[in-house]
Amino acid sequence: MIADDHPVVRVGLRNMLQADTLVQVVGEARDGAEALNIVRTTTPDILLLDLAMPKMPGMEALRELTTETTNTRTIVLTGMVDKRQILEALQLGARGVVLKDAAVEHLAACIRAVMQGQYWLDGRPVQNLVQVLRDLTAQTAPPPRKTFGLTVRELEVVTLITEGCTNKDIAKTFGISEETVKRHLTNIFNKLGVGNRLELALFALNHNLLPSEPPTAATT
């Protein structure tokens, strides 16, 4: 079954696939919602799913499918290599990913591999899915935050300084004395080569020293 919002893509794929005697196209959908309906009623062996579709995008349809018991195996069709998207699709149960400009060349082989229980990525069957997932996770992870030799506690103090907290506020947040906060600040200034709180805040912003989550008193 083919799900793509573009009629020309559906016609092209259908004609190409039907030339293969082992493949029969049992349905076509223009968006994710329609794809889900057809999968539920016809239970195709393979769903070819475009990720960028109106109404319900392919990824959302795939997410929905993971909550259902179905024997349909999904192969994602995509226009570009977006490792984050590929990782997410595999995590949601997709069995293969095929680039649209390689579809004519690889799709039939991909379908056969997936029907045999294999995964398909980068134009070939995947031998070790765990390794692929590990590599993709590593490649899509954000770069580690540079810490400039600051300790975890000092980084937490920096974050609160950038939020405009006073020494008293910081001491209260972490349950430590103001003297300890001052000692932390002296160490931070020395390590970063800044002279005051404003310079520290600017340094932190410019060098991505701030975490995505604010520190809490529970952090030790």
Next chain:
Amino acid sequence: MARADVDPQIFDRLQRAMAADPQGLADLYREYLTDARRKLGELEEALLQNNEEQLRTHAHYLKGSSQITGMRRVAEWCAELELAGGAGGADKTTKLVQEVAAALDAAQQELTQRVGKDVVPAGGTAA
């Protein structure tokens, strides 16, 4: 040697797949060209309105059908346009849209040679 505007491998594969229905092949490519011309108009409209989101959306859509049908150069320029959006300024975006249009004209000429005049959309001739 200059690369063909139409990917010969993809074209040959589609032609073989549709060998029993040559008119179907002409219909497929005419539908592609008709749709691509309409999309090009929408790209030009988005350019006039400086609407980056629409530029990306239309470029992505046209890229998809171009990739599947083997319209290699159109797909490549659409990919570049999708990636750039409006970044790089109006001059760059205008140039990219012009490149898409030129690639589409060239693809239509090559398709006419390969498939016949039936692929030309009504009222649409290659520049």
